[in-house]
Structure formats: C-alpha cells, structure tokens
Amino acid sequence: MKKKIPLALVFIAGVSGLVAAFVPHPIVKAGDEIMRNDVLRIIQSFAFILALSSLVSVHTSKIRTRRHKWPYSIVLLASFLITSVIGLGGGVSGKGILPTQIGNFNFNIQTIYQNVIIALSTSMFALLAFYMASASYRAFRIRSFEATLLLSAAFIVMLGVLPIGDAISHHLPAFAQWILDVPNAAGQRGIAFGIALGGLATALKIVLGIERSWLGGGGA
Amino acid sequence: MKLFETLTRIDRRIIFLALGGLIIFSLLFPRFLKVRVFPPVTKLYEAIDKITPDKALILDISYGPQYQAECEPMAYTVLRHAFKNRTKVLALSLYAEYLGLAKKVLDDVIAEYNRNATSRADSLIYGRDYVFLGWQPPPIIPILGMGESIAGVYQVDYYGNQTDTLPLMKHIKNYNNVDILVALGGGTGSEKWWAQFAQRKFGLRVGAGCSAVLGADYYPYYQSGQFTGMMVGVKGAAEYEELASSRANITAERVASERMLSLTYAHLIMIAFIVIGNISYFVTRRKK
C-alpha cells in the first residue's frame, strides 16, 4: 500500500499531463493548469520550508559540534536571519513595516540583492574564464586522433571569433562559423534526439511504474 | 629537459596570474577592435531597422547578473537603434529578479537620448514612445497571453499605471501590432520559449541575444528560421555595435567592442599555454 498509492498518483498525473497535451478542450486545460500552476506551487512552498529547516539544522549542528571551519556557519545563519527579517519586514522596495533606511543609507532587500547577490554572482561567473584557461591547458593534449581534431576545432573557433583571426586570414572567421553552423549543430541535434528519446523512455517507465528507484529501495 | 617537464605541469595559479594580468592591462588601456559582421547579426539589425511606424518592438530583458557583461551591451545597442528610428518599444522581463537590470538599461538609454532632445516632440516620453511592462508570472503564461492582448496580461505596467490607458497601448494590442521581439535571455533559455510558443502559435518574429556558451545551442533555431537573427556573446554585441555605428551613425560608447580586446588577450593566452603544453608534452614523450 505504501508504494501503491504513490504509483497510482504518478500514473494519474502522468496520463492527465499527456492527455492535456493533445486535448485542447477547456475542461481538460483547466485541470492541467491547476496541476501545473497551483498544485506545483503549493508543493514547492511546503518543500521550501523543509529545505530551510534542513539548512538551519546542518549549520546549527556544525556550530554545536565545532566541526572544521564552523565559524562560517555562524556567518551563514546570521546572514540568513538578517536578510529574512529585512525582506519580510521591510518589503520589496522598502515599503514594509520595518524601516530600511537610515539617512542616505538604504538597506532594503532590493539594495541587498543589487549590491551583494549581483556582485557575488558576477564574480563567481568571472571565475569561469580562469578555470577555462587552466582546464584547456590541462586537457587539450594531442594524445589521439580525436583529441587532435578537438584541439584543431578549438583553435580555429577561438581565433575565428577574434578580429585577429580575420587579420590572419579572411577565410578563418567564415570557417569558424561553418564549424559552429554545421558539425556543431549536427552533433547537437544528434545528442538532442537521444536525450528526447531517453526522456520519453524514462517518463514512460516512471508513469507505468516500471522504474521505481525514485520511491527508494528498488529498481523495477 | 627539466624545463619541458615543468612546462607540462605549470601550476594553475601561474595561468590565473597571466590571464588576470593581461585582462587588467586591457581594461586599463582600452581600445576598441573593429569586428567583421556576420549574417545572423546583420539579419537582426535589418529586421529592427525595417520596423514600420505602426508596429512595435518588444525587448525581453531576462538575463541575470552573470550574463550581464555579455547581454547588457546588446540591450543598450538595440534600444539606441530602435529609438534612433523612433520605433515604439515595449520592454519586459520574464523574471522578477532581473527587473532591476532591465530598468537600469531603459533609464540610461532614455536619459542619454533626451539629453540631446530640444523639444517634447523630440524627446522619448513614457507611455507615448515606450512602455516598461514589468513582469508577470510564470514565464509561459505572458508569452501565450500577449498573443491575444498585451494589456490583458500586463494590466498594470512596472510603475503601476493601467496599461490600457497609455497612449502607446491604444495602438499596440497584441502580437499583430508587433514587428519583432528581441529576447535577451542570457542563459535562462527564454529565447527558446518565445520561438516555441509565441512564434509557433502567433507567427511572431523572434530575434535572440544570448551568452556565448549557449550560442551553440541556438544555432539550429537560427538555421531553421525560428530566430530571425541572433547575437551571440560579446562578439555578437560588438557586431551589432559596429552596424549601429556604421549604418545608423550611433556614436555612443561601444562597450562590447572594447571588451573584444580583453577577449582577444584571453583567447591568445589560452592558445599560448595550450601550445606550450603540447610542445612540452611531445618533447618529454619523445625522450621517454
């Protein structure tokens, strides 16, 4: 029974989603929209509460047991608490019950997002350039025919997108564009076919109850 | 021989330092590089250039801060180009958290344009020449809903005005009154949604602006004609700036073109390290 109810629910939800894709009738569409927009959002909201309690639990346990680098957990919990209070009390543009401005110093949730989250996200993204350099130095060695092909294509595309590539040869940018337009697009389409079919098979297996490892404890 | 062995195992910190140093140098001594323009960007430019006075351009600014460096120059240049031709513009974002970025671009371009205006007729007036629709959840619903009525989906704009009271919205009802939509999704994938839903169902023309990482993913859409044109990464933005400068005589700062110098140095240093690594690898392998 413990497994039969979730399997039945998955079957009903899967089949109703499939029917809604082909049946445009308003009765069917209304049901589908309730599932997608309302039910999913409600589940996500409750799951979010569980997830936050997990976050707090993990870091509280780290602080209590003084595990390696536990002061960072204090920083995390303090940031979480302060931002939550400011966001919930101060409102989106500082129009809440809690004042979020002292003189010219503004600390509402939008300001925190612009000046902290955006700055940190952009900095993390900037790391990609450095990691790409070190990864390509380490990985692009001519060990085999395929590696040589990969390296040659990488060189041509890297040079082709630059003005210097055009200076080296007028054909280089066009060749680089051809690599992106033809072999790259063809390879991507091939992988996309496989992914689409794999996705269909996985979805069928789950809806029909053949794949049950998501339930925990067993394959089929 | 020991040198070559060392060169096969260069510490990644040296690579980071070399790359960082060159990029800082390029930022301290900026120079913009002229780029050759390719058909995907040219087609997008021409599509925006040919928008008739009775139609509007919708600009979807849905890139996050991590894609801001690549997509923001696209937004600036497209808006400058559109306003130069006095094209009506509707701006929106499919994500609430990116509204701030969208507003920043709009405010900057409007202020820049109006600084040179000599009268009210010359200026860009909110509600008459452009509207900032803001955001409506979830992403797919507004895409589908605007096919019937834009004011129906965005009943109030970003500033809280009733959309159907704005002069511009009296003529721009739905996608029939929109010539092209330019989706700057960065890495969010919103460009694909516009093609899959708005274009497929309503025949809306879609242009895309995306991060260089995702450009490879979107070439099939361009080749099949689902995207009228495409800007990919900083280079795509630089190409659009080149067209805007040479054809529309737009003289504003060419941020993406300046960033091409940093990109050039980064690519060259990576190529240099790869070559050094491979030469050392061959020499040490031969000796063994």
Add this chain to the structure above:
Amino acid sequence: MIIMIAVMSALAPPSGVKAYDTPGDGGSSITIEWQLSPDDEDVDGYEIHRSTDNVTFEKVGFVGKGIAQTEDKTKDIERYFYRIAAVRDTARAYSPSHGPFSSSAQWFSTTMWNVLIGFIVSSFFIIFYIYRARKGRSLFIRKIAGLSAVDDAVGRATEMGKPILYSLGLGQIDAIATIASLNIVGEVAKKCAEFETKFLCPTFDPVVYTVSREIVKQSYSTVGKPDRYDPNSVFYLAASSMAYASGICGIMTRERPATNFWIGSFGAESLILAETGAAMGAIQIAGTDNVTQLPFFITACDYTLIGEELYAASAYISKEPLLLGAIKGEDFIKVIIVGLLLVGSVIGLVTKFQILSLFK
C-alpha cells in the same frame, strides 16, 4: 467630395470571405479568411467587422496589408456574421457579409497528429521490449565507461577514508535529468551504505531535497544499515546557481571528497564545480542533458555520460531486465529515426514533394 467618391470607388474590396471554427483549439475562436483586395499594395490594412444579426456590425480586428487570415475571439454559444473592409485613410471598401458561423471546443488538437503518431510508435516499441525482457530474454548493453567506474570510484573513496560528493544538479523535480539522477543516487547511496563511506548530497531545489533525502534513507535501510544513515548527509544548499557552486566549492575544499558525481541538469557553473574537483584530485563522473555543458565536463572530469547514457544509467547499474528492455526499445526507435531521415532526405532532394510539411 467628388474626389473622395472617386477615391472610394477606386478602392476594391476583398472577396471570398469565409470563416470556420478554428480547428484543434479549446473553443472561443473563429478563423476568418479572405482574398486580398486587388488594391492590396495601396491599402493600410483590413478591418474585420462582426455582427450577430447581420445588420449592425462592429469592428473587432485589424490586420496589415498582405495578410488574408485572422482569428476572432468569440463566445461558443453565439452565431456570427463577418465582413472585411479594405482600408485606405478614411476610405473603406466592404466585402459582402457571410455567415452565420459559430465556434466550439474540440476534443483533439489536429495540429498534433504527427506528435501523437510519433508518441504511439515510440511507446509501443519501448513497452514491447520491456515485456520481451520480462519473458527472460537476456539483453546486451554496451559498456558505458562512466557507469562501470562507479564501483571503483566508491571503493577509492572508502580506501582513502574520504567522502563521496553527489550533486543532483540545478534542475527542478520535473526535469528528466533530475529524475534520472534520482534513480542513480539511490544506487550510489546503497554502495556507500555497504562500504560505510561518508555520503554528501547538497541539493539546489527544495522538492528535490525532500525526495532525495527519502531515497538515500531508504537505500541505507535496504542494505540493512539504517543506523548508519546521517540525516544531515542530504541537505539543502542554495537556490541560486552561483551560490550553489560556491557552496559546493567550499564543501570540496573543506571535506576533500575522493569522488564527485555531477549528475543532473547543470548550467554555467559546471566548469567551476568540475575544475575545483579536479584541483582537489577527486575522481569525477558527470552526466547532464545540457549539451552546452558537456564539453566542460568532458574536459575536467574523468568520465562523462553523454546524452541518453544518463537515462540508461539506472538500468545499467541495477541490471534490471525491464529497465534494460526500455533501452533496447529506445535504440530501435533511433534506427527508425535514422531511416526516416535518410529516406526523407532523398525524397526532399530528388523529388518536389514538400516532405517537411509532414512534420509541421
């Protein structure tokens, strides 16, 4: 006045107006088509007028010149009459009115016939091979290096006394890659439970967190070691991609896992994760359905599952015949697709038949 009459009489109206219930929709829509006015080049556009009594008409739409079709939003119970007016400045040239027409909701979207046929054929073969496997037929599946290495990877972590880090990616619960990863995390957790290796699973999405927590807990119970399960081994980390990446980098620097699994839906942060893991000296197995991130994983990881290898993983690891049967079905459909592509390409190149119209 005379000039105006002359102008008005020179404007030719559109003709051949016909309307019908818009096919394959949920109702409330009538499609109107007409033949363009002979003066189409000179018109501003066309107005669509509608009436319920064929006497009093109201304007309900406007389209530009050159357009000969539009859809009108209607009420299903009403009957409508339509006429089209060619418009030039204030001049109007009206077509005769036609009707009555009414709209209704359909029970099937006729534009989806090809999708339905494709779905039925694909599903048939998948289910056919699943049930063939049920009859005991052994099925060959080629070696997938990344999946063969899972046992060795877990063993390496156990020997070194270091944890295993498993990331389910940044997808939500409805992403197929996330579901595929959930199918694999249970198997990996079972191996960790058997060898008593520390298991860390930071998650991105709250719903994925709750599901993966239950899967891992159940895995420990299945191998008979429920007391070894650490509730804090599966935890929620962050809902922002870069925050998630930086959190995992911090975990890798502190915990120094011997093995990293990057299996799910990843974005730009994939290289940050994989390269940091490589710098830590961990063995890394990655799999994603996001083709743009595959090159980064291939460059920085030891093993990468490409495309549908990710979806085959749970079948490969568990060796369950029914799951292997589904893979066989997928392969058969791929053969059909390749055949159709070849035949379609030849037809499209050699004949004048518009082969692509079959797939629109």
